[in-house]
Amino acid sequence: MSFSDEPIVSIRNANIFQDHATVLSEITFDIGKGEFLYLVGRTGSGKSSLLKTLYGDLPLRLGDIKVVGYDIRGIKSSDVPYLRRKIGIIFQDFELFYDRSVAENLYFVMKATGWKEKSKMKSRLAEVLMRVGLGSVSSKMPHQLSGGEQQRVVIARALINEPQILFADEPTGNLDPEVSDGIMKLFLEINKSGTSVVMATHNHHLLQKFPARVIKCEGGKIKDSTKENFELTGLF
Template structure:
């Protein structure tokens, strides 16, 4: 039986990309509110591993529980229930270029069924303040620096009050200073909100400046 303290519990999991097995007999546990780094070389499967957490890539063998959902038994009908509890931050930001900052967050809340515009605005204002962009809601992605765009992406991940944030190389497109600032912000938000963070990185400076539990993964 999975430890109820673990919001993520992988036991003897196999993950494959086509005929290529990336992980075999792989164990991974993440506790509520914990910050965990996944490190490894390019091509080691870190991003693919994150995709299994929100059920974009299937588990081929083993037991995998995420936020109370058994990934091997997850139906399409229940998939949105899992994904609403997860915020995702990508290396390349993935903001909608034809929407301003407010619109990029508002579309998430509308998808979650938050109908009242005043309630959505209050929530958006709150998370933009948290990420240090309280006066930037009117701007479009192309008007922002890379660091600011990643802060918007973090706000987008936070706006649904997730229990788990997946951050896939969030510093990869940023300079050293902005990258460290983003990781510092993630640590701060994780601590203040009690939100677990699973972050992939190959940046050793990040690990030195903001230490946390770290698991190195590699091709088998």
């Protein structure tokens, strides 16, 4: 699909740290508005640390990164919630509240991000659950849902504030192949509506079945499939 020349993420000569160790050095690349991007590499290669830096969970000490207009280097803790209203974050282990219903899980995010009018909250809840194919589960508890359904709830939660970009860290890692394909198709539908998607994955099958641009983390550096040819085998 086509996407805007103006990047939604701009990374320039950035060093990515995990604790005090440098995991990626002097990386530079852009992510376009409406783009779908895979982030691949061996365990410990820096994929998750890069994602955490992009959404403000790890500090950026060297280099420059801009995400949806926010300068990540030196971002104030008080500005991080505003950044996260413009992005969606999806985790492998769901991170749902298992003592609350699906609706209560989503309402929690709405309240935390400034929603106040109950009628608008109820309408948005119904809208995002329908979008992810879960229109009838709002009153259910997470443990009553399958793994694939729980991941769809997580995606619905990430879509609450109509994010400009989704960051997904191994979103299909705990799911079987058929369910993973369904989740992947949902991501592609979201992407076609104009939302950028950055997905860290070990799933070689998904890259083959749903090809897109690939950034490979390896040896403290990154390689970009749009600029060079490389084999993905042996990286997972």
